[in-house]
Amino acid sequence: MRDALTRLGIEGDPLVRAAQEEQFGDYQSNCAMVLAKRLGRKPRELAVEIIAHLSIAELCEPPEIAGPGFINFRITPAAMARRLGAIPAAGHAGVERLGIERTPRPQRVIVDLSSPNLAKEMHVGHLRSTVIGDCIARVLEFAGHEVLRENHVGDWGTQFGMLVAYLRRIRPEVERNPESLIIKDLEAFYVEAKTQFDADDTFKAQSREAVVALQQGDATTRRIWQAFCEESLRHCHALYGRLGVRLVDRGESYYNELMQEVVARLEQRRQDDPNSAVRLSEGALCVFLEGFKTRDGQPLPLIVRKSDGGFNYATSDLATILHRVEHLGATRIIYVVGLSQKQHFEMLFAAARKVGFVGEEVSLHHLGFGNMLSPGGKPFKTREGGTVKLRDLLDEAVERARRVLQEPREEDWSAGRPDRASLADADMQRIAETVGLAAVKYFDLSHALGSDYKFDLDTMLSLEGNTAPYMLYAYARIRSIGRKAGIDFDALPATDLVLEHPAEIGLAKTLLRFAEVVQVASDELKPNVLTDYMYELSRAFSRFYDKRLGVRVIDASPETIRLSRLRLCDLTARTLKLGLDLLGIATLEQM
RNA sequence: GCGCCGGUAGCUCAGGUGGACAGAGCAUCGGAUUUCUAAUCCGAAAGUCGCAGGUUCGAGUCCUGCCCGGCGCACCA
Structure with missing residues (x-):
């Protein structure tokens, strides 16, 4: 079909696809109608012309024109037998791919998937990202791309200070022997710690101190934190193993230095050009983007550094992009994350491009998905209203x-x-x-x-x-x-x-x-x-x-x-x- | 209020850049069968594709308005 169109000097997609119904043959092309419209001609006449330029005698019966200008093809059994016969048999090269070729333009693709928070046990909300992400990675790998599966786990933030402090309190031996840490029920552990945190001011203070110590790189604190993260990851990988999912864990903490870098680059931009999209607003370092508004109709920026100097989601996501593009050499990044995050990713991508972190050659894609609901159509919860592990x-x-x-x-x-x-x-x-x-x-x-x-x-x-x-x-x-x-x-x-x-x-x-x-x-x-x-x-x-x-x-x-x-x-x-x-x-x- | 996503058969869901009478599964009804794994196969019935306009030779698909549901809308990730 493509050749026939070329011979006719027409540019366009042949639009060949499997026929919807058997009476219309095996494959059909709808291009005559589309092209006729564009060329201002009659669809059926064009179809006749296209058929005349086809050389497919050994592939199928003479094509038929039907209705307003459909071209219907019926593959001959002999041609089918030849095609199937060409699929490599057992013991021959390419048998595991069934003879399907790889893409001529392989890319290095990042698939961002799963991404649980290590403070807690994985719950049903992580299923879709994990399963879909793994599938997408497999499909792209099969297509011939080089795929890196990145598990952007949450291993940083105030709650880890709390967890470290709690570990110190009830499992003091962890300090000496972090490798021995086993927590049977992560979820219960978290709840206990949180209860303590809410009820006990001394503990609350210890938790805050632990966060600071963690950020300052205090060796002991980090060892305990690391032990906790490793134990939590073991829980995750028990599930990944069952699900047959392979991925590379890279926690948010990995990007600590890069986040400084992100902010430094943006700061530089702001100072070089006070009128750039990067500006301070209410004390926060922001990237202003077109088309995003707050509830009150004011411009809605992406906040990259909070007014208290702290970093947030956007900061680490930008750092992640920087890492993936500049260090991992990705030309395509796919985020398998729920649809509720849609706007965040739109802003993130727009900002990443606006500040020059990624160029045209890199594609950023939020592959969003809908919610998994309970059989009754409501959000998935336990009878008590908690999350389901x-x-x-x-x-x-x-x-x-x-x-x-x-x-x-x-x-x-x-x-x-x-x-x-x-x-x-x-x-x-x-x-x-x-x-x-x-x-x-x-x-x-x-x-x-x-x-x-x-x-x-x-x-x-x-x-x-x-x-x-x-x-x-x-x-x-x-x-x-x-x-x-x-x-x-x-x-x-x-x-x-x-x-x-x-x-x-x-x-x-x-x-x-x-x-x-x-x-x-x-x-x-x-x-x-x-x-x-x-x-x-x-x-x-x-x-x-x-x-x-x-x-x-x-x-x-x-x-x-x-x-x-x-x-x-x-x-x-x-x-x-x-x-x-x-x-x-x-x-x-x-x- | 603004934005995004969805509303398709009794139920659960598909419907590639607009295309041939709107598809499938479950459930329902009717057939096949002493099984090369019947955990199967064949058939029937079932929908004004949320509503109303519009564009087009042609609209579930595109445009506008409205109704219903979900999500998001500056320092939480």
């Missing part, structure tokens, strides 16, 4: 998964299905863990990022519909086919594909769309594009394997057909596995 949420999901998985076991015994019924309890626990976590992650990623969603265990653990269990089942089932057919998929040679039956063609068609789907998901940073496809692929497979409308596989004959169908199974399994991997979801060989 992320660990508790995941535990519950796993426990519920275990119950769902165990339900049919009794029947399996009587139905003579030892495949599932014979699973040892340990295996069952492992499977439940995978399924439970997969369900939570998949459910999150299957919603459009910007919208809120209701956390509903029943729905996400359902064995039917667009859920992780359905997808994992589809995968496990295919792997089981390999075992039963006595074929090692990991040693299956490249075979000629035979695509004759509608079920074969339907599956092949869906398989071929994977590369494009990954491309869209990666370009637009939309995980749900991927999940939607995964579901379609799983369904296409179920149809393929259906006893009435599908085809025989394990006992198919002749052997060429059998191998072809097994290869389709394998391609499906590999695609599912890769797709799930991009979502950050582990697969199971058996469930």
